[in-house]
Amino acid sequence: MTFRNKRRTAVNNVMLSLTGVFAFLTVTILILILGYLVYNGVTSLNVAFFTKLPVGPGQAGGGIANAIIGSVLVVAVASLFGLPIGFLSGVYLAEFGAGTKFAYVVRYTADLLNGVPSIVIGIFAWTVVVKPMHHYSAFAGSIALSLMLIPITARSTEQFLLEVPRAMREGALALGASKWKAIATVIVPAARKGILTGMILGVARISGESAPLLFTALGNQYWCRGLMDQTSTLPVMIYKLATSPYDDWHQQAWAAGLILLGLVLIANITARVVLTRGASVPKG
Amino acid sequence: MASPTSTPEATPAHRAKMRAENVNFFYGSFQALHNINIEFRENQVTALIGPSGCGKSTFLRNLNRINETLRGTRLEGQILLDGEDIMQEDVTTIRRRVGMVFQRPNPFPKSIFENIIYGPKINGMVKGNASEIVESSLRRAALWDEVKDKLHESAYALSGGQQQRLCIARGLAVNPDVLLLDEPCSALDPIATAKIEDLLFTLKEQCTIVIVTHSMQQAARVADQTGFFLLGKLIEFDKTDIIFKNPAKRETEDYITGRFG
Ligand SMILES: Nc1ncnc2c1ncn2[C@@H]1O[C@H](COP(=O)(O)OP(=O)(O)OP(=O)(O)O)[C@@H](O)[C@H]1O
Ligand SMILES: [Mg+2]
Numbered sequence: 409m410t411f412r413n414k415r416r417t418a419v420n421n422v423m424l425s426l427t428g429v430f431a432f433l434t435v436t437i438l439i440l441i442l443g444y445l446v447y448n449g450v451t452s453l454n455v456a457f458f459t460k461l462p463v464g465p466g467q468a469g470g471g472i473a474n475a476i477i478g479s480v481l482v483v484a485v486a487s488l489f490g491l492p493i494g495f496l497s498g499v500y501l502a503e504f505g506a507g508t509k510f511a512y513v514v515r516y517t518a519d520l521l522n523g524v525p526s527i528v529i530g531i532f533a534w535t536v537v538v539k540p541m542h543h544y545s546a547f548a549g550s551i552a553l554s555l556m557l558i559p560i561t562a563r564s565t566e567q568f569l570l571e572v573p574r575a576m577r578e579g580a581l582a583l584g585a586s587k588w589k590a591i592a593t594v595i596v597p598a599a600r601k602g603i604l605t606g607m608i609l610g611v612a613r614i615s616g617e618s619a620p621l622l623f624t625a626l627g628n629q630y631w632c633r634g635l636m637d638q639t640s641t642l643p644v645m646i647y648k649l650a651t652s653p654y655d656d657w658h659q660q661a662w663a664a665g666l667i668l669l670g671l672v673l674i675a676n677i678t679a680r681v682v683l684t685r686g687a688s689v690p691k692g
Numbered sequence: 693m694a695s696p697t698s699t700p701e702a703t704p705a706h707r708a709k710m711r712a713e714n715v716n717f718f719y720g721s722f723q724a725l726h727n728i729n730i731e732f733r734e735n736q737v738t739a740l741i742g743p744s745g746c747g748k749s750t751f752l753r754n755l756n757r758i759n760e761t762l763r764g765t766r767l768e769g770q771i772l773l774d775g776e777d778i779m780q781e782d783v784t785t786i787r788r789r790v791g792m793v794f795q796r797p798n799p800f801p802k803s804i805f806e807n808i809i810y811g812p813k814i815n816g817m818v819k820g821n822a823s824e825i826v827e828s829s830l831r832r833a834a835l836w837d838e839v840k841d842k843l844h845e846s847a848y849a850l851s852g853g854q855q856q857r858l859c860i861a862r863g864l865a866v867n868p869d870v871l872l873l874d875e876p877c878s879a880l881d882p883i884a885t886a887k888i889e890d891l892l893f894t895l896k897e898q899c900t901i902v903i904v905t906h907s908m909q910q911a912a913r914v915a916d917q918t919g920f921f922l923l924g925k926l927i928e929f930d931k932t933d934i935i936f937k938n939p940a941k942r943e944t945e946d947y948i949t950g951r952f953g
Contacts, residue, residue, distance in 0.1 A: 506763070507763060573798070575794055575796060575798040576798055576800065576801075577761075578758055578761070578792075578794065578798070579794065579798040579799075579800065579859070579862075580800070580810070581758060581761060581787060582756055582758055582787055582791065582792040582794075582863075583787065583788065583791070583810060583811035583814065583815075583862065583863070583866060584784045584785065584787045584788030584811065584814060584815050584866060585784070585787075585814050586784055587761075589814055593810070593814065594800050594810075597801070597802075598800070598801045
C-alpha cells in the first residue's frame with residue numbers, strides 16, 4: 409500500500425468512527441429520555457388514570473381521561489382544518505404557482521409562520537377567536553394548532569410533489585390527461601407516501617404543543633362538554649401537573665407524558681401500516 | 693415485405709397525416725427550431741436523426757404540444773394533424789391522438805394493468821371492457837406473454853426493455869393516430885432494442901410513427917423516410933434509402949458517414 413492510500417484509509421476510518429460515535433450518542437440520548445419517561449411514568453399508570461377525572465393532591469384514584477379526550481378532540485379538529493388547507497396550498501405551490509409572485513409570497517409566509525414561536529400563535533388565536541366569542545374553547549385551541557399545521561403540511565406536500573419526476577407528469581399529460589387530472593391521478597399518488605408521512609409528523613408535532621393551548625383551550629377540571637367548551641389537553645395538563653408542588657402530581661406528569669408519546673406513536677405506526685399495505689408503491 | 697404494394701413509396705395510401713409548416717420554436721429568447729417544414733405520412737415510419745442538441749426532441753415535443761407545458765416557450769408557424777391546426781384544437785384531444793414514448797421508460801407507480809388502462813380511463817374509453825383493452829394493448833406491444841400472469845404487480849418490477857414496451861402499450865391503449873418515440877431504445881440492450889424495432893413494423897399498419905434516434909443503423913432498418921436535423925434546422929428530408937445512399941446535402945453525408953465533428 410502506498411502512503412497516499414494508507415492515509416486515505418486512515419482518514420476514512422477516523423471519519424467512520426467519528427460519525428458512528430455521534431450516531432450512537434444520538435440514539436443513547438433518545439433511549440435515555442424514553443427510559444426515564446417510562447421509569448417515572450409507568451408507576452402512575454393504571455386503568456383509573458385513563459378513565460377518571462383528576463382528583464386533588466394526595467388523593468388516590470384520579471385520572472386524566474378528560475385531558476386525553478380533550479387532546480384527541482382538539483388535534484382532530486385542528487387536523488380537519490389544517491391538513492386539507494395545507495395540502496391544497498402545497499399542491500398550489502408545487503403545481504400551479506411555480507414562478508408566480510403570489511406563490512413566492514405564500515411560500516415565504518408559510519416559512520415565516522413555521523418559525524413563529526407557538527406562544528405567539530396562541531396569542532393570535534386568543535385575539536381572533538377567544539376574545540370575540542368571550543370564552544375559551546376547544547375550538548379556539550384547534551384553530552391555534554391548525555395555524556401551525558397548515559404551513560408544515562403545505563411545505564412538506566410541496567416538497568414531495570416537486571420530487572415526482574417531470575417524466576411522470578409528462579407521461580400522464582401525453583396520454584391526454586388534463587393538468588388537474590394528472591395531478592390527482594398520478595402525481596399526488598406517486599408522492600402519497602411522503603405527503604402522508606409529512607402530515608403524520610405535522611400532527612405529531614402539534615399534538616405536543618402546550619403554548620398555543622394555554623389561553624385558547626385553557627383547561628378544564630371536568631369533562632369538556634363540546635367543541636365550544638374549554639377543555640383540558642395532555643400538554644397543558646402535563647404543564648400544570650409538573651409545575652405543581654406535589655410529588656404525586658409530578659409522577660402523574662410523567663405518566664401523562666408517556667401517554668402523549670404513546671398516542672403519537674400509535675398514530676405513526678398505524679399510518680405506516682396503512683401506507684405499506686398499498687401494493688404498487690415504487691421503490692425508494 | 694418485398695411485395696410491390698408495401699414499398700415505402702408515397703402512394704395515395706400514404707397521405708400526409710401530420711405536417712409542420714414554417715415552425716420556429718423558442719425557449720425564452722433561445723431559438724431552438726428554425727423554419728421547419730416536414731410531413732409525416734400515414735402508415736409510415738419517419739426517423740429524425742442529427743447530432744445531440746440539434747432540436748430533434750424539441751421538435752417532437754411540439755407535435756403533441758407537450759413543450760407548451762414548459763414555461764417561457766413559444767411556437768411560431770403551424771402544425772397540422774389531418775389538415776387541422778393542432779393549436780386550435782383541444783390540447784387533451786391532440787395528446788390522445790398523438791401519443792408519445794419517452795427516452796427513459798416512465799411507467800406510473802401503479803400496477804401493469806392500471807398503467808395500461810390509465811389513458812382509456814381518463815379519456816372515457818372504458819365501457820366494461822377494461823380487461824380486453826389491457827390484453828389487446830399488451831399484445832400490440834408484444835408484451836402480453838411476458839406479463840399476463842402478473843398484471844396486478846407493480847410496473848416497476850419489469851425490466852427496462854419490458855417497461856419501455858409497457859409504455860408503448862400504454863400509449864397504444866388510447867388508439868393514437870400518431871405515435872412519437874424519442875430515442876425509445878437508448879436505455880435498452882440489443883435484444884430489447886430488436887424487439888421494439890420489430891414492433892414498429894407491425895405498429896405502422898395502425899398508425900403513423902415518428903422516431904428520434906441516434907442510431908443510423910436503427911433509422912436505416914425501421915424508417916421509410918428520414919429527416920436530418922442540424923442546429924435547429926431540417927437540413928434534408930427524403931426516403932431513407934436516399935438519405936443514407938445518396939444524400940443531396942454535404943452536411944447529411946458528413947453526418948451519416950461519421951465525418952461530422
Ligand atoms: N427545457 C429547455 N430549456 C431551454 N433550452 C432547452 C430546453 N430543452 C432543450 N433546450 C435546448 O434546445 C436545443 C435542442 O435540444 P433538444 O433536446 O431538442 O436536442 P436533441 O436533438 O433532442 O438532442 P439529444 O440528441 O441530445 O437528445 C439545445 O440547444 C438545448 O440546449
Ligand atoms: Mg433528445
